[in-house]
Amino acid sequence: MADIFRFKQFGVDQSGCAMKINTDGVLLGALAQAENPQSILDIGTGTGVIALMLAQRFTDAQIDAVEIDAIAAETAGNNFKNSPFVADRLTVFPVSFESFFEDHPEKKYDLIISNPPFHINSLESPKAKKTLAKHADGDFFEILIKYIAEHLTENGLCWLVLPLETSALVKALVQQYRLYLQKVIAIHSFEESAPHREVVRFGLNEISEVKSKMVIYEAVNKYSEEYKKLLHPYFIAF
Template sequence: MASIFRFKQFEVDQSDCAMKINTDGVLLASLLEVEPVDRVLDVGTGTGVIALMLAQRLVDSRVEAVEIDPLAAAMADRNFRNSIFQERLELHATSFQQMDVQGHYDLIVSNPPFYTDSLHNPDERKKLARHTDLDFFAELLDFAALRLSDRGKLVLILPTALAETLAKISAERGLYCSSEVQISSFEGESAIRKIVTFERLRVELPAQRAFVIYAAKGIYSEAYRNALAPYFLTF
């Protein structure tokens, strides 16, 4: 049975994807700060939702996506071909480590697997989508250091502790944290996620801003509604 998630300008069939559309992904696509760019890459695209949101948002950009899971890659490719942005979207059905690409990207984004300390999921496809270790992130940082343009940015959404770890090891690759969005469920609570931007230019102190998802239990904050209003039919 198809599982269709309808947005204002596109729709996403996620029936063959181990990891469905989630809050992390849509917040990454809507909250990252970026000027108009030529070329974008979404690493681990899954359903393709982040790539589609960025294609809507960056009207002159070519948006590429890479996905290692064959079923998810095929579904994302169909979602791309069924969208009004199809001419600016491209799917690579492989791992980012095995991509055969030329040139550089101005923006690389990812809502990556990050359960580095958890037990493996018994479902093999969900394990592939959700479980990794720091070697994965070291390879992603190496890829970004090689494939980002001079002023390019790598933007990830991560648990707070992992974001802090990557900010330390990224410097070894010439990439530095320039900004972060600290996401919490409710006002006054600690951040549960960070959207972290890495780039080649080193700054003394990364820019920081807070983002709260809920105004009260079951009620989205005005900031959340405003961020997703260009995309969600319900807002």
């Protein structure tokens, strides 16, 4: 039986995907901004949900989506085909991001986005697919940031959602590869709780870093007005 999550303008079949639609992904898809991007890359697309959110918002963009898990890549491809967006605007590549960049050295992007594996040097999940989707070590992020630096357009931007420990590592790597941290959004479950994620934006241009926060819940089981406004274009419930 299909496991379909319905959005206002599209549906996402999650069948066979280790990583289901989650708050990290939809927050990243809704928060990421760029000035009229014509080329977008979603690294580790999973079900394709972030790519579809960006296709809805940036109606002129060509979007490439990379996914190493073959079953998830097939699911994402079907989600793209079944969406109301022009089919040739969304293309899925069932390979690792390393292989993708090696096979397409000429590609440059106005917007690169990723909800990457984030359990650095942690114990592996007993389920192999879950392990593949959510585990990585420091080398993974160094390679990722290196390739991103090489494949951004002059004014291109990269947006990532990360746990705090991983975000600290990525911020250091950004400097190492002559990129500039431009924006950090701290994600809090509640107003009084400590942040548990950061959404970071960086690019090739040095500008003043902007820091802000996003609170998901106003109270237990009650979303904040800020969160509902952000997801209003996408979620049927909002």
